[in-house]
Amino acid sequence: MDTFCWGVVGPGNIARKFANCLKVVSDARLQAVYGRSEERAGVFAREFGVARVHASIDDLIADSEVDAIYIATPHSAHKEVALRCLEGGKPVLCEKPLVVNAAQGRELIEAAQARGVFLMEGMWTRFLPVMGQVRTWLESGAIGELRMLKASFGFRAAWKPEGRLLNPDLAGGALLDVGIYPVALAQWAMGESPAQAKALASIGESGVDEQLAVVLSYSGGRLAVLDCAVRTKTTHLATLYGTEGYIEIQPSFWTGTQAALYDGKGDLVEKADCPLRGNGFEYEVEEVMRCVRAGQVESSVMSHAHTLANLELLDEIRRQIGLRYPFE
Ligand SMILES: NC(=O)c1ccc[n+]([C@@H]2O[C@H](COP(=O)([O-])OP(=O)(O)OC[C@H]3O[C@@H](n4cnc5c(N)ncnc54)[C@H](OP(=O)(O)O)[C@@H]3O)[C@@H](O)[C@H]2O)c1
Numbered sequence: 001m002d003t004f005c006w007g008v009v010g011p012g013n014i015a016r017k018f019a020n021c022l023k024v025v026s027d028a029r030l031q032a033v034y035g036r037s038e039e040r041a042g043v044f045a046r047e048f049g050v051a052r053v054h055a056s057i058d059d060l061i062a063d064s065e066v067d068a069i070y071i072a073t074p075h076s077a078h079k080e081v082a083l084r085c086l087e088g089g090k091p092v093l094c095e096k097p098l099v100v101n102a103a104q105g106r107e108l109i110e111a112a113q114a115r116g117v118f119l120m121e122g123m124w125t126r127f128l129p130v131m132g133q134v135r136t137w138l139e140s141g142a143i144g145e146l147r148m149l150k151a152s153f154g155f156r157a158a159w160k161p162e163g164r165l166l167n168p169d170l171a172g173g174a175l176l177d178v179g180i181y182p183v184a185l186a187q188w189a190m191g192e193s194p195a196q197a198k199a200l201a202s203i204g205e206s207g208v209d210e211q212l213a214v215v216l217s218y219s220g221g222r223l224a225v226l227d228c229a230v231r232t233k234t235t236h237l238a239t240l241y242g243t244e245g246y247i248e249i250q251p252s253f254w255t256g257t258q259a260a261l262y263d264g265k266g267d268l269v270e271k272a273d274c275p276l277r278g279n280g281f282e283y284e285v286e287e288v289m290r291c292v293r294a295g296q297v298e299s300s301v302m303s304h305a306h307t308l309a310n311l312e313l314l315d316e317i318r319r320q321i322g323l324r325y326p327f328e
Pocket residue numbers: 009010011012013014015034035036037040041072073074075077095096097122124164176177
C-alpha cells in the first residue's frame with residue numbers, strides 16, 4: 001500500500017497531537033504544512049520532520065503529493081479553509097466542530113457531495129476502541145433498554161478573553177469546544193435527534209458560555225443530561241443507564257480506555273480494557289485513509305448526517321441560551 005501523505009493547516013496545539021498520532025499509523029506520513037506565519041509553520045515542520053512548508057494555502061492544496069488535509073485552525077476559520085480544500089479537490093479531515101452552525105455545515109457538505117470529495121468532522125472519540133465495547137453491550141441487551149445517559153466535560157481554562165476558548169470572534173465557549181463531546185455521545189447512543197432540548201448557561205464577561213447544562217428528551221421517554229464548562233473542572237464521566245444495569249466509560253469518557261458494566265443492583269459485572277495504540281487520534285485517521293482510498297465522500301461512522309444533526313442541536317441550544325457570534 002502506498003504511503004498516505006497528509007497536509008496540515010493551523011500548526012497549533014492540536015495539530016501537534018495529530019502529528020504525534022501519525023507515529024503509530026504505519027502507512028501515513030506528514031508531508032506538508034501551511035500556517036499564517038512561515039516561521040511558526042517552520043518550527044512545526046522541524047519538530048515533526050515535515051518535508052514542505054507552503055507559503056499559501058493554495059500551494060498546499062495544489063501539492064500533488066498531499067492525499068488529504070487536516071484542518072486544525074480555531075472553529076471560526078474551519079468553513080473557509082475546508083471549502084477551499086474541497087473546491088481544490090482535496091479530501092478533508094476537519095477538527096470538531098466541523099463548522100460553527102448548521103447553515104455552514106450544509107454549505108460544506110453540499111460542496112463535498114457535489115464535487116465527490118471526502119469530508120469528515122474530527123469526532124475522534126467515536127472511533128475509540130472503548131466505543132466498540134459500549135456498542136456491543138448496548139446491542140446485546142447487557143443493560144436492558146437504554147433509558148438515560150449522563151455525561152460531563154468541563155475544565156478550567158486560564159482567563160484569556162482574547163484566546164479562542166473565550167473569544168466570541170473565534171466562536172469560543174464551552175458548548176462548541178467541549179460540549180460537543182457529550183452531545184455527540186448522546187446522539188450516538190440514542191441513535192436519533194432529541195424531540196426536545198432545555199438548556200441553561202452562564203455567559204461570562206467575554207460574552208460566551210462559560211458553563212452550560214442541557215437536558216435532551218428522546219423517543220420513548222429516554223433522557224440525556226449533559227454539562228460542559230471552560231472555567232470549571234468537572235468529572236468527565238459518562239454513564240449509560242438501562243433497565244437492567246449501567247455502563248461507565250472510564251477514566252474519562254472522551255479518552256476512554258476502559259468500559260465497566262454494572263448490573264441492576266449496582267454491582268460490577270465486567271470491566272473491559274480497551275487500550276489506545278497511540279494518543280487516540282490514530283483511529284479516526286485510519287478511517288479517513290480507508291475512506292479516501294475507497295473513493296468515498298463520507299464515513300459511515302461519522303457521516304455527514306451525523307455531523308449535521310449535531311450542528312442543528314448545537315444551534316438550538318445556543319438559540320435557547322441567547323448566544324450568537326458577532327460574525328453570524
Ligand atoms: N480533537 C481534540 O481533542 C481537540 C482538542 C483541542 C482543540 N481541538 C480543536 O482544534 C482546533 C484548534 O484548536 P487548538 O487548541 O489547536 O488551537 P491553537 O493552538 O490556537 O491552534 C490553532 C492554529 O490555527 C492557526 N490560527 C489561529 N487563528 C487562526 C485564524 N483566525 N485563521 C486561520 N488560522 C488560525 C494558528 O496557527 P498560525 O497562526 O501559525 O496559522 C494556530 O496555531 C479547534 O477547532 C478546536 O476545537 C480539538
